[in-house]
Amino acid sequence: MKALVLEQYDQFACRDVPTPAPGPEEVLVAVKACGICGSDVHGMDGSTGRRRPPLIMGHEAAGVIVQTGCGVSAWRVGDRVTFDSTVYCGRCSFCRRGRVNLCDNRQVLGVSCEEYRRDGAFAEFVAVPQHVLYRLPDALSFESAAMAEALSIALHAVSRAPVTLNSTAVVVGAGMIGLLVIQFLRLAGCGSLIAVDIDADKLGLACALGADEGLLAGDAVLTRIMTLTQGHGVDHAFEVAGIAPTVRLAVDATRKGGTLTLVGNLAPTVELPLQAVVTREVTLYGSCASAGEYPTCLELLARRAIDVGPLISAVAPLDEGVGWFQRLYHKEKGLMKVILTP
Secondary structure: OEEEEEEEOOEEEEEEOOOOOOOOOEEEEEEEEEEOOHHHHHHOOOOOOOEOOOEOOOOEEEEEEEEEOOOOOOOOOOOEEEEOOEEOOOOOHHHHOOOHHHOOOOEEOOEEOOOOEEOOOOEOEEEEEHHHEEEOOOOOOHHHHOOHHHHHHHHHHHHHOOOOOOOEEEEEOOOHHHHHHHHHHHHOOOOEEEEEEOOHHHHHHHHHOOOOEEEEOOOOHHHHHHHHOOOOOEEEEEEOOOOHHHHHHHHHOEEEEEEEEEOOOOOOOOOOOHHHHHHOOOEEEEOOOOOOOHHHHHHHHHOOOOOOHHHEEEEEEHHHHHHHHHHHHOOOOOOOEEEEEO
């Protein structure tokens, strides 16, 4: 089969590799669409330590089952599916409590790290366990379905915080996940919704997708947030960048007794303004991946309650993936989600 292989850091090749054979509890999926995730782009240069070559990356995918293992009974050849990027064991204490994103034996498709290696979906075929599969609604395209993984992360983040009708919220970082968080907060009934970013174009898109205010990051941004919230700060802050300055802003923008949900995961450590969190009793929530949100996301996509169209910048053949990775890595203006079609 053809696959886009990270052969060395910063070096891809689209070449023939052996087609994976599904195990007894697995299915083989013919990949019809696979999105390039920001984690793939960040990982291609070795900086994250979680994309060690040689590796087939890709975990935001949808396709058609072409083969089933001998232990698979609920799925058939021809079924249109997507799948969780998290491969959880289903046996540990966290899985038994439904917190599959915290699985003790968690693996992620398209990741190679010290603990494990699992090829992903930038290929014509990928083998995945049957328990991470989800059936696609008939009306949903493969390209839209490939967005379900990103949606599930955003929905999980919003569900972590006790958002109520007419709450005020700020989303710091209007990238892919931030823009989806904004849409879910609007669906949840947020009364006043503020987006913050360094890119004016992204802020324009944030407002088109549900934010009431789009604020350019800078010295005056906190003052403006306080003005918009009568000096109190927001009820709920969502930090979706993962670097020290944005974490600081999110803390400072949160009212006494409010919540801060940390979604961004770019830097392994950041400085936390501890006294501000403690003395104002800000509740911190971490948000990792997703835990069962896929069916809701697929339903919302199918009835277009969430709009992913403006977020898809390009749909391109797999053999053009090398160029698209480079364009994303170099932060070409205006590029959001690129979907490759094996």
